[in-house]
Structure formats: structure tokens, C-alpha cells
Amino acid sequence: MARERSPALWLHTQPSVTRKMPVCHRILLLLWLLHFSSVYSDITDGNAEHLKREHSLIKPYQGVGTSPSSQWDFWGSTLVTSQYVRLTPDERSKQGSIWNTVPCYLKDWEMHVQFKVHGSGKKNLHGDGFAIWYTKERLHPGPVFGNQDHFVGLAIFVDTFRNDLQGMDRSFPYISAMVSNGSLPYDHGKDGRSTELGGCSVEVRNKDHDTYLAVRYSKGRLTIMVDVDDRNDWRECIDIGGVRLPTGYYFGSSAATGDLSDNHDIISMKMYQLMVEHTPEEDNQDWTKIEPSVSLLKSPKDNIDDPTGNFRSSPLTGWKVFLLLLCALLGIVVCAVVGAVVFQKRQERNKRFY
Numbered sequence: 001m002a003r004e005r006s007p008a009l010w011l012h013t014q015p016s017v018t019r020k021m022p023v024c025h026r027i028l029l030l031l032w033l034l035h036f037s038s039v040y041s042d043i044t045d046g047n048a049e050h051l052k053r054e055h056s057l058i059k060p061y062q063g064v065g066t067s068p069s070s071q072w073d074f075w076g077s078t079l080v081t082s083q084y085v086r087l088t089p090d091e092r093s094k095q096g097s098i099w100n101t102v103p104c105y106l107k108d109w110e111m112h113v114q115f116k117v118h119g120s121g122k123k124n125l126h127g128d129g130f131a132i133w134y135t136k137e138r139l140h141p142g143p144v145f146g147n148q149d150h151f152v153g154l155a156i157f158v159d160t161f162r163n164d165l166q167g168m169d170r171s172f173p174y175i176s177a178m179v180s181n182g183s184l185p186y187d188h189g190k191d192g193r194s195t196e197l198g199g200c201s202v203e204v205r206n207k208d209h210d211t212y213l214a215v216r217y218s219k220g221r222l223t224i225m226v227d228v229d230d231r232n233d234w235r236e237c238i239d240i241g242g243v244r245l246p247t248g249y250y251f252g253s254s255a256a257t258g259d260l261s262d263n264h265d266i267i268s269m270k271m272y273q274l275m276v277e278h279t280p281e282e283d284n285q286d287w288t289k290i291e292p293s294v295s296l297l298k299s300p301k302d303n304i305d306d307p308t309g310n311f312r313s314s315p316l317t318g319w320k321v322f323l324l325l326l327c328a329l330l331g332i333v334v335c336a337v338v339g340a341v342v343f344q345k346r347q348e349r350n351k352r353f354y
Helices: 007-012 015-019 023-042 280-284 300-305 318-352
Strands: 072-076 085-088 095-100 109-118 129-135 152-159 174-181 198-201 211-218 221-227 235-240 250-256 263-273
Touching: 085 250, 109 129, 129 211, 129 263, 152 211, 174 221, 174 235, 250 263
Parallel strands: none
Antiparallel strands: 072 095, 085 095, 085 263, 095 250, 109 211, 109 263, 129 152, 129 250, 152 174, 174 198, 198 235, 211 221, 221 235
16 A cells, blocks of 8 residues: 655755744654654555565455465355455345464564445444454354454454444444453443453545555554545554564454444455564563463453543553643743743843943
């Protein structure tokens, strides 16, 4: 997927612009560039050198099937065409899934998912949604967006229908994340609030342009970003540290419809390996034995009483850092201006005595 060139590159090619700027404006521009460079570094540019084809689902889906050499297998209502993989049609009571048959042993990775959710249902009359999985087991149908409950691993839910009529503080569709060691159930009646790590409201249905979701896991940090507004730019949805995921699990996607329905299409799932250095202790650890977990200031069950339904124990995001730096800079500028005015008035007062 093509991306806009870096703001730092734009600045480098426009030296005359910066020379004409006042010093304070240059500082503001530098802070802006630092913020956006952090966003660009958060998501890989899709360099083919790091693309792992054995974990990627790409047109025309030649590796999909039930043969022993197939790298992807599917179940249920899933329909594989040359242009898309339809997990469910726009029909009631359907379930479908597609799963990578090759376990992933990458410690640091990033998955880009191009998807399309569309149907004939009007506002609030569609459902239920789809999920992206990284789990210990695969091809186990169940009630959680077409997959089993009490799963072991990571799930990203794109929930398009509101079940909890009491939770009117958030709009749907809603994207959320959950990590489980098999002991946690997903509560459909509460839209998974009690176990979610964080989330965001994103309008993804019936778009005329491409829609994307990126899941990044590196050095214990889980980041989820979306590109759904046809701006060719990622927007952060979830960013949380303290996440522990093992290697050797499987990637997949599933979807389900109930009394309401939608077409849930997967266009591509592209897996990228992230080149990250680890300590000798981390390299010597058996990553296949890690139990999925999250280190939070409060446990998932405490989230039931959280009116926002989100955890906020993660470090500052790029926007928050940018705003803090901007406020600090404005404070310095104000102090400098006030000091200059006071100094000038004192000088004028002193001149009167001579």
C-alpha cells in the first residue's frame, strides 16, 4: 500500500521555506515533524524484503485450499474468489473463517489487513462483524465472531452491531483488542467490555474506497492502527504495553452474522517481519512457552465498571507528547515575551532619571 512521503523528506526538499520562518515557527515545525516521524516509524512502509509470504494472504489466493501443501484453510460460509475472500455473505445466521496453516515463529511482526464490510442493511440494521486472530488453535468454530470462546492468544474485533444498549458512550462499528490465556470468556451481551484492552469507534461499512487495519506487536507493545478515510494515512486506535504473546501460534480471520447480516470480505492479509534487537536473555528464552498475558494497572474484570470501557495505563502516545511539548513551548514563548516587555519598560523608566 503506497504511503505519503515523510514530512522530514518534504522539509529537506524545501530549504527556502525554513529560512523564511521565524525561529518560533521553526521550533513548532520541528515538533510537528518529530511527532509525525514517530507515527511513520510505528508502521512499516510495506517493504517487500520483510514480507513473509508463508503467513500472507494475497490475490489470487493460490495457496488457499484443503490440500496438504496449502498455506491457508477455510471453513463454513467462506467463499474464495479471485478478488476477495468472503467470510460471510449478506445473509442471516452465517459463520466463516480462514486460517494460516503455518505457525508463526516471529518475535516481532506486523500484519496489514485490507478488508471490506458492506451490505444492504441500513443504519444499525447490520451485523455482526469480523475478527483477526493470533491463537494457539485454529479452525475451531464458535460464538465469538465465528470462532471459539475461551481462546488462547490475541483477538482484534471489528464489531459492527451494538448489543449493550446501556453502553451508549461509544458508537459502532467499534474496534477492540483482547488477550486471553483460555480462562476469559468473551461477553457478547456487553460487547466484550469486561475483557477489552482498549478500542476506538471507526466507520468502516459501505466505503467506496479501500479500508485497512494494521496490527503491530514488537517488544511487548501492541499497536493497532486504521486507514479507512481514503487519506493514505494511519490513525492510531490502540497502543498498549506489557503484552506478552508467544511464538508458534496461527493467524486467521473469522466473521459471523445473526438476525442481521453483512458481507465480510478479506482482500489481503500481509505479514511483515520487524527487525528488532533483543537482549541475550530474551533471545535465549523459549518463546513458545510464553503464556498470553497483559501487565496492566488493573485487571480486565475491573473494566466492567469503567464507563469508557477502555484501559488507559499505556504510556503517552505521539499526540500526547506533541501536545505536551507544544504547551511547554508556548509557555516559554509567553514568559520570554513578558520578560522582554518588563525589561523594556524598566529601561524606559531608567532613562527618565538621566
